[in-house]
């Protein structure tokens with residue numbers, strides 16, 4: 029099978045950079061349901077633009093290319109040992125070429141192997157079958173959405189929903205709760221795979237395998253098909269929205285599988301996948317290793333525009349996101365807009381009605397312009413003053429220029445009891461683990477979207493105060509400890525659009541330097557020169573948190589699903 033390594037390399041690149049057709053149609057459907065001028069609507073526009081950029085630049089849709097997981101069916105007689113060697117070499121090549129982020133980290137030492145190989149990685153499941161061809165499927169599922177997977181053991185008492193029994197209605201409650209508990213942290217709007225039964229291990233495996241079904245297929249089990257339809261009709265009533273900003277679209281797909289269980293156990297396992305639902309497959313010739321056919325429809329040419337009733341919507345700056353997305357590629361001569369789609373073309377930010385429970389925006393600073401609906405676009409350069417930060421309110425869109433510093437799990441733990449290598453007074457910390465490539469000119473950013481910020485909650489408040497940091501950028505929001513520190517010290521949390529890795533890479537004009545390379549590329553402290561980096565204030569220095577409000581609001585909505593539906 030002399031071409032098998034090349035075929036696997038092509039599968040990896042296609043999966044990482046070109047969102048498949050069925051997923052794009054689901055994103056387009058979601059966009060059609062969301063008001064374009066809201067934060068969620070504009071986040072989806074940024075996502076659409078990012079999808080086109082990734083395809084055009086053949087670069088990772090999201091910087092987190094996850095735990096490469098292969099499910100391979102082979103006819104009898106195929107040498108799986110040789111296949112595994114070819115897969116490893118393709119993984120190494122794809123990592124070296126910046127199509128995968130080095131993601132294999134020693135769980136005890138924290139050391140990143142640098143080439144995505146290591147104990148248990150990549151994941152390769154081989155199964156034999158009666159067919160002649162070799163069927164290879166790959167999913168790249170990132171850590172942030174993997175962290176939102178959840179497993180229920182029935183019967184159980186579920187928050188807001190009461191008792192969940194060992195029946196279809198109990199399963200219904202588990203699935204709704206699974207969508208609720210993810211909030212926006214797993215980069216909603218998401219897709220879920222559900223596994224009913226099995227033991228703890230096989231239940232989760234079944235859930236993940238459901239993600240290999242096509243988005244538009246019909247469940248062969250009529251009862252489960254009805255449950256899938258019910259979930260798709262009702263999960264969006266939770267109002268969590270894209271990125272957890274609040275909105276009409278929280279879930280884009282639900283696929284449910286079932287298997288036998290032990291008498292003592294009744295597990296309902298949910299695999300939560302973000303909007304960057306990257307899975308692809310190939311049928312391979314068993315003699316030559318060539319690709320005979322692709323198993324999921326390519327995304328090329330499939331619009332993520334999403335037809336919407338004509339609405340007075342201000343087009344994003346630069347070439348309209350819709351044109352980029354519709355073409356599926358970013359035209360060669362396209363100038364990537366400095367002010368991103370989060371900000372409308374007229375310089376007005378999302379015309380979101382004022383966030384419930386938040387005061388009207390204070391007087392705009394010199395660099396601000398006021399959009400309708402009370403939110404503003406505020407241009408700031410680092411280092412940022414306390415006055416400028418305290419003038420910001422939840423809902424404002426901040427467009428940043430100047431130097432910012434990446435920092436996530438390893439750095440935050442380190443800074444708790446060490447000093448910082450750079451002055452962080454007035455600085456911006458970006459929760460991001462980028463894909464980076466180095467050549468003779470130095471380091472280049474290949475993908476740089478935000479990571480889930482809640483993981484830094486134990487450290488963030490202390491670090492903000494210890495070093496004088498003014499803004500933290502990430503996604504999914506942070507908790508009460510950080511919110512308190514923002515008020516005491518004068519800081520804000522800015523929510524960037526999760527998964528928009530090409531979008532934000534475009535705003536990074538230069539890599540000034542890097543510290544802590546010993547933490548590995550994703551965890552190092554990258555000092556980046558940015559221009560036009562846009563993100564939304566979702567936690568401000570006045571005690572306001574959009575995340576707390578959406579969580580409270582969606583909890584109340586969840587409770588509406590308490591009464592039995594499937595009797």
Ligand SMILES: O=C(O)C[C@H](O)C(=O)O
Pocket residue numbers: 091092170171172173213214215460461477478479480481526
């Ligand atoms: O690891 C990352 O860069 C992002 C991660 O997938 C996350 O969603 O937090």
Ligand code: SF4
Pocket residue numbers: 090091092093169170171172173213214215302303304477478479480526527528
């Ligand atoms: S950052 Fe968001 S889009 Fe990227 S892998 Fe994590 S959850 Fe998915």
